[in-house]
Amino acid sequence: MEHHEETTTGLSHRKLLMWSFLGSECMFFGSLIAxxxxxxxxxxxxxxxxxxxxxxxxxxxxxxxxMSSLAMVLALNYTQRDRPKLARFWIxxxxxxxxxxxxxxxxxxxxxxxxxxxxxxxxxxxTFYVLxxxxxxxxxxxxxWLLMMSGTVTPTGKSGVSLLATLLAFYLxxxxxxxxxxxxxxxxxxxxxxxxxxxLILTLIAGAWHFSIDTTMSVKHQSENIEILGLYWHFVDIVxxxxxxxxxxxxxxxxxxxxxxxxxx
Amino acid sequence: MAQEAVISKFPNPIxxxxxxxxxxxxxTTVDHKRIGTLYGISAFIFFLVGGIEAxxxxxxxxxxxxDLVSPEVFNQLFTMHGTTMIFLVVMPxxxxxxxxxxxxxxxxxxxxxxxLNAFSYWTFLSGGLLINLSFAFNSAPNAGWFxxxxxxxxxxxxxxxxxxxxxxxxxxxxxxxxxAFNFLVTIINLRAPGMSFMKMPVFIWMALIVQILLVLAxxxxxxxxxxxxxxxxxxxxxxxxxAGGEPVYWQHMFWLFGHPEVYILILPAMGIVSEVLPVYxxxxxxxxxxxxFAGAAIAFMGFFVWSHHMFTTGLGPAATSAFALSTxxxxxxxxxxxxxxxxxxxxxxxxxxxxxxxxxxxxxxxxVGGLSGVTHASPxxxxxxxxxxxxxxxxxxxLFGGSIFGLFSGVYYWWPKFTGKFLNEKLGKIHFWLMxxxxxxxxxxxxxxxxxxMPRRIFTYAEESGWERSNEFxxxxxxxxxxxxxxxxxxYFKTSRGGEVxxxxxxxxxxxxxxxxxxxxxxxxxxxxxxxxxDDWWVKKYPETILHEEAHDSDGEQLAPAGAEDIPLVPKVSxxxxxxxxxxxxLPDKSYYPLIAGVxxxxxxxxxxxxWWLTLIAGLITLYGxxxxxxxxxxxxxxxx
Numbered sequence: 094m095e096h097h098e099e100t101t102t103g104l105s106h107r108k109l110l111m112w113s114f115l116g117s118e119c120m121f122f123g124s125l126i127a128x129x130x131x132x133x134x135x136x137x138x139x140x141x142x143x144x145x146x147x148x149x150x151x152x153x154x155x156x157x158x159x160m161s162s163l164a165m166v167l168a169l170n171y172t173q174r175d176r177p178k179l180a181r182f183w184i185x186x187x188x189x190x191x192x193x194x195x196x197x198x199x200x201x202x203x204x205x206x207x208x209x210x211x212x213x214x215x216x217x218x219x220t221f222y223v224l225x226x227x228x229x230x231x232x233x234x235x236x237x238w239l240l241m242m243s244g245t246v247t248p249t250g251k252s253g254v255s256l257l258a259t260l261l262a263f264y265l266x267x268x269x270x271x272x273x274x275x276x277x278x279x280x281x282x283x284x285x286x287x288x289x290x291x292x293l294i295l296t297l298i299a300g301a302w303h304f305s306i307d308t309t310m311s312v313k314h315q316s317e318n319i320e321i322l323g324l325y326w327h328f329v330d331i332v333x334x335x336x337x338x339x340x341x342x343x344x345x346x347x348x349x350x351x352x353x354x355x356x357x358x
Numbered sequence: 359m360a361q362e363a364v365i366s367k368f369p370n371p372i373x374x375x376x377x378x379x380x381x382x383x384x385x386t387t388v389d390h391k392r393i394g395t396l397y398g399i400s401a402f403i404f405f406l407v408g409g410i411e412a413x414x415x416x417x418x419x420x421x422x423x424x425d426l427v428s429p430e431v432f433n434q435l436f437t438m439h440g441t442t443m444i445f446l447v448v449m450p451x452x453x454x455x456x457x458x459x460x461x462x463x464x465x466x467x468x469x470x471x472x473x474l475n476a477f478s479y480w481t482f483l484s485g486g487l488l489i490n491l492s493f494a495f496n497s498a499p500n501a502g503w504f505x506x507x508x509x510x511x512x513x514x515x516x517x518x519x520x521x522x523x524x525x526x527x528x529x530x531x532x533x534x535x536x537x538a539f540n541f542l543v544t545i546i547n548l549r550a551p552g553m554s555f556m557k558m559p560v561f562i563w564m565a566l567i568v569q570i571l572l573v574l575a576x577x578x579x580x581x582x583x584x585x586x587x588x589x590x591x592x593x594x595x596x597x598x599x600x601a602g603g604e605p606v607y608w609q610h611m612f613w614l615f616g617h618p619e620v621y622i623l624i625l626p627a628m629g630i631v632s633e634v635l636p637v638y639x640x641x642x643x644x645x646x647x648x649x650x651f652a653g654a655a656i657a658f659m660g661f662f663v664w665s666h667h668m669f670t671t672g673l674g675p676a677a678t679s680a681f682a683l684s685t686x687x688x689x690x691x692x693x694x695x696x697x698x699x700x701x702x703x704x705x706x707x708x709x710x711x712x713x714x715x716x717x718x719x720x721x722x723x724x725x726v727g728g729l730s731g732v733t734h735a736s737p738x739x740x741x742x743x744x745x746x747x748x749x750x751x752x753x754x755x756x757l758f759g760g761s762i763f764g765l766f767s768g769v770y771y772w773w774p775k776f777t778g779k780f781l782n783e784k785l786g787k788i789h790f791w792l793m794x795x796x797x798x799x800x801x802x803x804x805x806x807x808x809x810x811x812m813p814r815r816i817f818t819y820a821e822e823s824g825w826e827r828s829n830e831f832x833x834x835x836x837x838x839x840x841x842x843x844x845x846x847x848x849x850y851f852k853t854s855r856g857g858e859v860x861x862x863x864x865x866x867x868x869x870x871x872x873x874x875x876x877x878x879x880x881x882x883x884x885x886x887x888x889x890x891x892x893d894d895w896w897v898k899k900y901p902e903t904i905l906h907e908e909a910h911d912s913d914g915e916q917l918a919p920a921g922a923e924d925i926p927l928v929p930k931v932s933x934x935x936x937x938x939x940x941x942x943x944x945l946p947d948k949s950y951y952p953l954i955a956g957v958x959x960x961x962x963x964x965x966x967x968x969x970w971w972l973t974l975i976a977g978l979i980t981l982y983g984x985x986x987x988x989x990x991x992x993x994x995x996x997x998x999x
Contacts, residue, residue: 100547106470109547113539117573124581124611128596135602212594216602219594223585 111321115328118231122332125227126339129220134347136215143348145210147201148341154197155337158232161190162330165323175313181243184319185259187326188239189296191232192267198229217347221340228336231329235322236263242315242322258295265292374994375948378880386948388472391878393479394457395776400483401450407490408442409843411435413836416800420833422821432817433500434519438490440503441523444623445530446486448757451765452626453478456541456565458776462871462878463559465550465887470543472946473987474536480956481533488964489526492519499523502815504616505586507597507608512590518967524587525963531576531583532959538572541565550870552889556650559869559893560643563650564629567657571618571625574661579615582608606671613664621660623757624724625653627764628695631717634771635699637865638714639706642893645698652691652698659688669737670744678737685735692728696721712786716767719794723759727752730805745815748808754801763793766846774860778877782857785849792842799835803828868896881943946992955983 100106168183202222212222240260375386384392415435418426427435457475461468469475492498497518501510510520545566549558558566585596586608595601597608636643643649665673665681673681699721708714730752734740743749766789773781807828812819819825863872873895874883891897958980965972 101549101553102547104547106543106547109543110471110539113542113573117535117539117577120574121577121581124578128581128585128607128611131604131607132602135604137600137602212588212592216595219588219596219601219603223588223594 105317108317108321108324111324115324118328118332122224122228122335125220125224126335129224129339132216132220133344136217138215139349140205140208140210140214140217141348142217142340142344143346145205145208146341146345147204148345150197151201151337151341154194154201155333157190157197158194158330158333161187161194162327164190165326169316169319169323172312172319173316175311177310177312180312180315180319184239184243188236188243188263191236191239191326192263195229195232195236196267198225224336225340228329228332231332235326235329238322238325242319258298262292262296262298265295267292372950374990375950383948385953386476386950388468388476388946388948388952389880390457390461390468390472390475391776391880393475394454394459396479397450397454397457397482400479400486401447401454404442404446404450404486406843408439408447409840411439411442413840415439416833416836418817419819419829420826421829422819422823422826424818427817429817430500433815434493434498436815437499437502437523438493441489441499441526442486443757444503444619445527446482446489448623448761448765449534450482452568452623452761453482453537455561455626455630455765455768455772456537456568459772459871460541460544460562460565461548462775462874462882463562463869464545464548464553465870465883465889466544466548467882467886467943467945469540470548471540473949473952473992474540475952476949477952477956477987478533478537478540480953481529481536481959484957484960485526485529485533485963488529488960489522491964492522492526497522499526504612505608506605506612507586507589508599508603508605510586510590511597512593515590521587521590521967524583524590525966528580528583529960529963531580533956534572535576538569538576542569542573545569550887550889553894556647557889557892557894559629560632560646560649560653561626561629564625564632564653567653568622568625571622571657571660575615575618575622578611582611582615585611606668609668609671610664613667614661616667617664618657618660620753620756621657623761624764625657627720627761627768628653630764630768630771631699631720632695633869634713634717634767635702636893637771637867638709638711638717639703640709640866641702641706642868642896643698644701644704645694646892648694649698652694655691656688659684659691663688666735666740669740682735682737686732689728689732689735696725696728711770711783712781712790713767713770715787715790716763716770719790720760720763720767723755723763723794723797727755727757727759730755743808745813746808747804747812747814750814751801751804751808754797754804758797758801766790766793771865772871774864775871775876775878777854777857778860778875779853779857780860780864781853782849785845785852789842789845789849792838792845796835796838796840796842799838800832801835803831807832863895866899868893870895873898881945944993947994949987949990951983951987951990953983955980955987958983 098105102109164183164187168180168187171179171183202225205221210218210221212218240263243259375382377383384396387393387396414427415432418424418432457469460466489499495518499505499522500519501515501523505520505523509515545558545562555563585594588594589596589598589603595603597603597605599605632643632649663681663685665677666685669678669681703718710718730748734743734749734752770781770786773779807825810823810825812823812825819829860876862875864876865872870887870889871878873887887894958976962973962976962980965976
């Protein structure tokens with residue numbers, strides 16, 4: 094039921110709520126990033142950033158996440174222009190690109206683990222995993238939210254089942270990705286490649302079904318919800334830009350030889 | 359012609375609650391007035407708990423070489439007393455007033471997100487119960503309310519005490535943040551037409567500033583607590599010196615939160631005092647704009663003083679000087695407020711009833727606490743005072759003499775609005791004087807005890823110290839405070855049975871809440887008011903008392919002098935007819951999902967200390983609560999046609 098709520102500023106309550114929440118998230122991630130910066134070059138033992146960090150790989154994953162923000166913009170745009178099929182496509186594409194970013198993160202974490210960087214081995218491990226881990230958790234929540242929202246731009250009746258199918262397919266794909274990088278111990282090597290490919294195919298099939306459903310329904314009324322989701326998604330992306338800059342660009346060459354830090358001269 | 363997607367039909371085994379009476383209606387309420395009452399009652403009960411913790415400590419300290427309680431128990435007592443009074447008493451009492459008064463003073467029917475409001479309350483209550491549940495396991499938090507690392511690290515803080523503390527604070531933090539977002543949106547977005555920011559009551563300004571402080575400060579302690587708990591559980595290195603971690607970094611993070619937190623604790627009471635003093639002086643607040651901007655300045659500057667809690671940690675002369683300067687500077691806006699309050703009462707037609715006494719008491723006692731605070735701002739003198747009872751004196755003067763007195767002033771002032779009855783005046787005055795005397799007897803001696811070197815957080819002291827006499831006085835004072843609280847409780851029961859009835863506007867008030875009946879009808883206002891001026895209700899009643907130029911409304915029309923019959927204090931239409939789709943007053947329906955989500959989150963947090971499958975169950979309960987809430991419409995569509 095559409096109702097126009099009268100507000101003092103003209104902005105909707107929910108949008109203002111999301112902005113307030115993002116304000117608190119600035120302080121949340123700010124504290125984690127500050128912790129990373131304070132402990133830069135304070136590790137007593139390795140592995141050191143210059144031995145571990147793979148800037149080219151993470152540049153690709155950053156690009157993937159940035160493209161997901163582009164997809165989000167397009168999703169909102171098509172929702173506002175009342176183009177349900179395209180709106181739904183781009184929401185799912187945002188989720189797919191976000192999941193891709195998560196896959197890269199999972200790959201990176203496993204690689205680093207195998208090279209000896211654990212959360213408890215030194216300060217670099219502690220601060221790196223906690224900062225990027227919480228960011229990844231925020232991306233994951235965003236992906237789940239996107240998948241749920243994709244169902245709301247689909248008409249009644251078939252959306253539940255088709256959405257469930259798409260969700261399952263994504264899950265299998267992620268399992269395959271994670272398995273390929275040895276995060277899940279029992280799924281190693283070629284079986285996980287098969288799971289990944291199967292997951293990919295299932296995603297395409299389920300997605301196609303999702304899209305084949307009659308979409309003459311208007312989706313314009315969902316514009317504000319998509320916009321609010323977009324605010325969250327772009328924020329998570331911006332946080333990653335800061336994290337990427339701090340960890341991968343600024344401190345990537347920190348090594349054993351450097352000991353200057355913010356707390357000790 | 360929007361269609362609802364299938365996934366919005368979330369499984370709903372229990373039908374949506376509808377009744378307005380009975381305990382279930384309180385459990386599922388989304389009405390800000392009821393939630394305010396719930397906060398107030400809960401906070402008061404926690405006040406008694408924290409007070410008993412204090413009394414036990416005072417009994418232990420009344421005699422030298424005493425052995426009433428062991429050092430381990432004493433550690434739990436001072437930790438829980440501090441944690442309780444800050445997070446479970448002063449903050450929720452402030453929340454009670456925000457809940458009750460913010461919508462009424464801005465001319466709204468409720469807050470922006472009523473279910474989120476209920477969620478904040480149930481999360482707070484569950485969190486408070488969880489942290490006190492630790493006593494049952496003889497594992498109450500015992501490392502101080504500030505939990506300094508690395509004393510709180512796994513190697514030194516064995517057992518679940520600190521874990522209870524961490525989880526309890528995280529849960530309470532969720533409750534506070536949710537409420538902060540809610541009131542931020544409410545104050546910005548739900549003001550009555552014509553109420554610009556500079557026409558808002560000062561209490562609303564202070565409420566707005568406090569929500570911003572909450573939003574910016576709480577995430578910092580959230581991260582600090584996460585880092586501490588990760589150190590304890592997963593052996594990360596955030597505060598582990600062997601790996602290069604820095605225990606002082608905990609203090610930085612804690613006080614980055616902790617200092618704004620003390621302004622969160624005092625600004626609501628300052629807002630209340632700014633409302634009470636004008637009413638019982640029959641004069642407008644002196645220097646409204648200055649009081650508002652000073653509040654904003656205090657909040658802003660409050661983020662730049664945190665290391666004055668760390669002057670003795672060896673920060674180095676540059677940092678120490680910088681924080682000394684910023685701390686001294688923050689006394690300026692505080693002083694501005696004090697002078698404006700004095701200017702308000704000066705020359706007024708003063709009525710010295712209980713509410714007014716508590717507000718004046720606030721000003722006097724806060725000055726004392728502020729003066730000792732200024733002495734802390736100087737690092738050399740602070741080096742003498744740090745970790746002694748001088749500090750205990752300071753913060754009790756500002757938090758008890760300040761916040762608690764201010765909050766009690768609000769209780770006596772607004773009690774007629776909440777209940778339709780006055781609290782008994784004679785008992786109120788006895789309460790005030792006993793509490794005033796008791797408070798000073800308890801805490802004033804602590805100034806010289808501290809200067810004489812009595813450290814904080816010690817469970818006993820030697821007779822040779824010569825501290826016993828002053829400690830005896832302090833203990834006597836504490837029991838006088840306790841008696842004053844009993845007087846208040848007696849007052850409550852006496853007046854709830856047969857107290858004097860109050861009308862809509864018993865104090866000839868200045869702000870919008872006095873323009874509606876007492877007690878307040880569920881819809882608050884028959885019609886949302888049109889606001890023309892600051893202290894709009896006063897202006898509507900007495901337009902002739904303000905400057906000629908101001909006696910026009912925002913359209914330039916001259917305001918007519920109001921006769922009693924012109925102002926509808928009682929609606930001419932019955933309340934039942936007002937509620938419902940036909941008459942345009944839509945109130946949000948009750949819901950049980952906020953309760954489920956709030957309890958679920960607390961259960962989830964607590965279960966981290968026990969079996970993994972309990973955590974799984976708790977997670978599912980929380981998920982059910984959240985998803986059910988997300989898919990539940992604000993109003994049940996079957997109710998309206």
